[in-house]
Structure formats: C-alpha cells, structure tokens
C-alpha cells in the first residue's frame with residue numbers, strides 16, 4: 001500500500017489495470033450525463049471505473065463507478081477470483097485501532113462560518129425524477145456520547161442552504177440509534193460527512209456491523225494497516241486523514257428538512273425519508289480534491305457497495321451454523337431483496353433452516369430461494385429452472401408476515417413492514433427424475449465441431 005487516499009488508489013490501479021479505467025475527456029454536464037454514460041456502458045456489459053476531468057460547472061474531476069464490478073472489488077481486496085467473500089471476512093476480522101495524526105491531506109484547506117457555501121460543491125443530478133443534485137457518496141461518521149465507539153453509514157444528501165443539508169436515515173441503523181440517544185438526552189448529534197476516501201474505507205462504511213463495532217477499525221483491517229485519522233476542528237470526530245472532502249456539523253433531532261425524491265436501489269424514485277437536517281460548521285478539503293460519486297438507482301455500483309459486506313457476513317454466519325451451505329448470491333435482479341443459497345443437504349430440512357436463518361438475519365431480504373449445490377446460484381436462469389422443476393408450492397413455500405424490512409420497498413408500507421417468502425427448490429429425498437445426459441464420446445465430437453466453425457459447413 002502506497003497511501004490511504006483515493007488518489008493513491010487511482011494512481012496505482014490505473015497503472016496495474018489500465019483497461020479497467022476509462023477517462024472521458026469530452027465535456028459532460030452535471031445534470032444526468034454521467035448516469036447516462038454508466039447506464040449505456042452497463043447495457044453493453046461494461047463496468048469500468050470512470051473519470052470525468054471535464055464536467056461543466058464543476059471545479060474538479062468527478063470519479064464514479066468505483067464499485068460497479070465485482071472483479072474490481074476483488075482486486076481492491078487482493079482476493080483471488082471467486083474468493084471475494086472469504087477474503088473480505090478474513091480482512092474484516094483483523095480490525096485494528098486507528099492511528100491519530102496531527103494533520104493530513106484533508107486539513108489542506110479548512111473553511112468555517114461565512115466562508116462556507118455548500119452550493120459551490122459539484123453535486124450531480126442523477127435522475128430526471130430526483131429532487132435535484134445529490135451527494136451520494138457521503139459517509140456519516142458519528143461517535144457515541146463518550147466519544148469512543150464510532151459508526152459509519154451512507155446517507156444521500158441534498159444541499160438545503162449554504163450551510164445545511166437535507167438527509168435521510170431511513171435504513172434506521174446505528175446512526176439512527178445514536179440520534180435517538182442524543183434526542184433522549186437533549187443533545188444535538190455531532191457528525192462528519194466524508195465525501196471521497198480510499199475505496200476500502202468506503203466498503204467498510206457499508207457494513208452493517210454490530211453497534212459496538214467501529215467500522216473505521218474494520219477499514220484498518222481491509223487496508224492491512226491502521227486507518228490514519230485526524231480530528232475535525234469543532235467536535236473532534238476522527239475522519240480519514242486522506243479524505244477528499246469532509247463536512248463537519250450537527251444533526252438536531254428536532255429539526256426537519258425537505259429531502260427526496262431520489263432514484264433508489266429499488267429502481268424506483270423514492271420520497272420515503274426521515275427528513276433530517278445536518279447543519280454544517282466546517283468544510284475540510286485536500287488540495288486538488290476530486291469529487292467522488294456513487295451511481296444511484298439500481299446500478300451495479302450501488303447494489304455491489306451495499307451488498308458485498310452483507311453477503312460476506314451472511315455466508316460466514318450460515319456456514320458457521322449450517323455446514324451444508326455451499327454459497328450465497330444476491331442477484332442484481334432482486335436489488336437488495338432476493339438471495340439464492342446453494343445447499344448440499346445431508347439431512348432433510350437443512351435447506352429450510354438456512355432459508356429461515358437468512359430471513360431472520362438480513363432485514364432487507366424478502367424472497368430467498370434454496371437450491372442444490374449443482375445449480376449455479378450466480379445465474380437467474382439456473383435458479384428459475386430449479387424452481388420450475390424441483391419446487392411444489394403447497395409443500396415447499398413458507399410465508400411469514402409482519403416483519404421489519406426496507407422502507408424503500410415500494411410494495412411495503414411506509415415504514416417498510418413486509419412479509420417474507422422462503423422457497424425450497426432443492427430436490428429433496430423423494431425426487432426421482434433422471435437428468436438428461438449426453439455421452440462423453442458425443443460431447444467430444446460436439447466440442448470439436450463447436451471449436452471449428454468450418455466443421456458446420458463440411459457437414
């Protein structure tokens with residue numbers, strides 16, 4: 001590792017993988033052009049890291065699509081292909097304490113009071129249906145009342161005034177809990193929003209870690225060295241020393257701010273929001289900062305960033321308790337709501353146990369499907385085939401109602417209360433159909449002819 005900054009990562013990655021980075025030299029607008037480029041490339045099956053040095057109205061380069069490819073996330077973690085989840089779990093388990101520095105790149109420029117104008121920041125409008133330009137990569141750092149344990153979580157934010165943001169805490173995770181604690185003791189909650197940092201810090205921030213686990217220490221585990229931090233001037237919150245931009249401020253639990261609609265991971269525009277306000281008192285920036293955006297909607301980037309730590313955690317938990325579990329996959333088609341689990345069932349009912357475990361542990365999941373280990377869970381088509389041929393609705397389906405789920409599921413009520421469905425598409429002990437087969441000799445002929453297109457013509 002040659003540095004803990006995003007720009008260190010970009011420099012090294014571009015040298016090592018030039019084909020996986022695309023710099024768009026043409027001038028583009030802040031208004032939807034960048035989302036459109038990401039969508040068009042994705043339609044062609046391309047998910048490069050994207051750099052936009054010429055964005056009209058932006059005083060700096062915009063970098064996006066960092067997490068759009070699972071192969072790129074593997075490389076960030078130094079994982080062999082196919083070893084993404086094991087590697088993440090292994091590194092995250094090596095969480096380490098932060099190293100506090102007196103200063104760092106992000107203290108290069110510090111503005112407070114009248115010198116702050118958040119409208120100067122180059123926010124992107126992602127979708128025509130959005131309220132307006134949004135910060136999508138903002139990671140909120142907060143600490144408990146003793147100033148000890150910290151929490152990291154992403155919160156979409158819109159600029160409401162020169163010194164305030166409207167934001168949403170709809171996932172009601174640890175930041176929500178810290179805010180409720182602050183409200184109960186009549187305090188405003190100090191926060192710092194990190195916009196742009198090393199991708200491994202960004203990955204750690206999306207983990208739904210237990211309340212007493214500080215994701216900044218997980219970031220150290222992923223980086224393989226303590227995360228270097230500096231304290232924010234007013235509240236002394238510890239933020240990465242190599243951040244691009246940090247906004248320091250407070251959330252007043254009693255204050256309300258208009259926020260949303262915004263294009264969400266469901267693929268729908270959502271105005272479901274807790275409508276919180278962050279009052280900003282300090283802006284810290286490194287000299288020559290770039291602007292990091294996370295593509296919104298049900299983009300590969302948004303979905304991968306949210307689910308890689310979750311998949312890794314679920315696989316570890318399931319395998320620990322249910323050794324027959326072989327793998328877990330959250331398909332893009334299901335946004336954050338579907339999961340496929342492959343099971344090598346040794347005792348009847350083990351697949352169902354794993355399904356119930358998933359539904360209990362992951363609050364976003366709505367439909368989970370179990371298949372046998374020979375079915376490719378990374379393929380929707382293979383899983384749907386297993387469902388078509390192994391599954392009997394009256395026998396193999398479990399529905400549980402009235403559970404807390406995602407408020408962003410447009411089919412659920414506004415709080416996200418949902419029912420959940422488990423589908424056991426494993427063959428089970430009484431299944432006696434014979435899979436079709438082709439002899440090895442015929443396959444060899446087939447391979448030869450397929451490899452040599454002239455073979456078709458020669459007959």
Ligand SMILES: Cc1cc2nc3c(=O)[nH]c(=O)nc-3n(C[C@H](O)[C@H](O)[C@H](O)COP(=O)(O)O)c2cc1C
Pocket residue numbers: 136151152153154155156157168169170171172173174175205206207208209294302305306
């Ligand atoms: C790209 C991205 C954007 C997110 N945006 C929001 C958001 O706007 N509001 C929110 O409440 N949660 C959002 N989340 C989910 C939280 O970050 C996530 O639930 C949080 O990390 C939970 O961790 P915690 O319980 O440790 O706080 C987002 C997640 C990702 C990956």
